[in-house]
Amino acid sequence: MLRARGLVKTYRAPAGPRIPVLDGVDVDVKAGELVVVAGASGSGKSTLLNLLGLLEDADAGDVWFADEHVSALGRSARSGARGRFVGFVFQSFLLLPSLTALDNVVLAARYVGRSGPETRRRARELLEELGVAERHEHYPPQLSGGEQQRVAFCRAVLNDPPLLLADEPTGNLDDANAHVIAGALRRRAAAGGAVVVVTHRPEAFVPATAVFRIENGRLEGYPLKKEVAP
């Protein structure tokens, strides 16, 4: 489902030296797999996820969704590919404060041309599944962190994207809410979705298809794949 080859990313600090973050990273994630990428803060986990989700450009390397060479697309076409293929869960939730919980979820469908009563019904179902249906008319500032992340998860899966990318999805949550979100991600993979999670708490996501660690700009253990049990 997701294939990346030779991803390189370097940041340049203002008036400072170039800082290499990723140095030729290869990734393969198939449908039904949950891949966890662990690493210390600043190791490049989030950068990797941004490159995989086309949220920023790599200095070198290529990304494919299914068999589509998406990193070669223009800006608008890449936006379209993101809408069709990818759902994102962010550490800081990134809900729009001016929209209700329900409208935040439905927003995902708007840009892929799927808005309508059916979409709203599906959004309500997802909120129900995640236990936040009764808060659907509340605005993000009126929700707890755990509730916001559940809403964000619903937004990420509303379009039923084949690929789910989660950046520290439990980083701002207590154990109970982290458990809910991790479970939802695992169920997503079990239902046939491809899921990539970057986290500094990999133990929260096992069992996983594979757990990698980023060190010195490379994925340690790749291309080793194994079922990782708790």
Add this chain to the structure above:
Amino acid sequence: MLGPRLLRGYGFTVAGIAIGVAGLTALGGMSERIVRFIEGGDRFVLGQISVAGRGLGMGTGFTAGGLLPASAIRAIAGVPGVAGVQPQVMLPLNPTTSQFMTLTQELVLGLDLSVPIPNRHYPTLPVRTGRFLSGGDRHVAVVGAAFASSRGLDVGARLTLEGETYEIVGVLDRTLTAPDRFVIVSIADARTQWVAKDPMLRTVLASGAVPVRAEDLNTGAAVGWRTGEDPDVVARRIAERVAGVNVQIPSELSRQLRASTVFFSALLTGIAALGLVIGGLSVANTIAAAVFERIRDFGVKRALGATDAQLGREVLTESLAVTLSGGVTGIVIAIALGRGIDLWISRGQQLFLFSARLLAGALIFAGLLGAVAALYATLRVVRLSPAEAIRRGA
């Protein structure tokens, strides 16, 4: 989905735009007021040939000059091309005020109602309540809107002029030019007031040194021309054929009037330019700031798959809704402010004129500027990667 909630979160933006548009509209309202006054005067002088007796005299306004006796009026009426001559007496209500025509001078205008008003642009003066004067009226007056308002006068009220009591029989519509401050009476009444106001005239008349009849007591005359005649040519013809008169050439008087108001023209140009700059900068800055403030939201939307075109349409729709809401609010504020100030300064003054063209112009200007500012800001935002937009907005 977003319709009813389009403006949520934009409260400060709408307020910012409202302030800008209110400033623009208020300054524009003052400009419109001055423009209307100048245009009204210009239209008046181009509608008639104004003639006064040669000399310094007592008159004021368009009839400032010496005495214009009945013989001169008959001679003017006989000039080829002249369609009608209306003797007039125009006096300052308060003789201590300047003889110069000013924005606020109150005048007594005596009209010979046996002759139709010859002014082509003002053949009648619009009456708001009551009636206009008719032939044979004595000790009655029609007053301008500002004059009535400043003294709380209405039809049926009494007004004392030079010791004589006049009944108000009509109040004119507001014209925003000179007639707003007129007290219009019959010419016979105006002649009586003239004599009462001017000790020198009384002395001359009492001495019997000069044979003057009542019909000779005119400060000037309004002269009309026949259809097809060039008013300037007719005016020059009067000057050539009638001795002892000052004839105002309509086009020259218009030029003089415009020259005398050049300061006001420059002032209102400056006010309008200032309004456009202040209001425009306020609107553009507020909208651009509102877009940049939501940079994280745009990053999220692009992460969700929004294309540049989708985002552009969305921002444009929101900015137009915000700008128009702010614009309408600003206009309401400006009108309320203008009305409040006009009421506060009282005395029938009107400093602001909120014409339809001004209000429509302010709204269109704000909308266009808001759209351009939003477009500029959006182009800047979409150039960022979604990740960068999210980072910068965090």
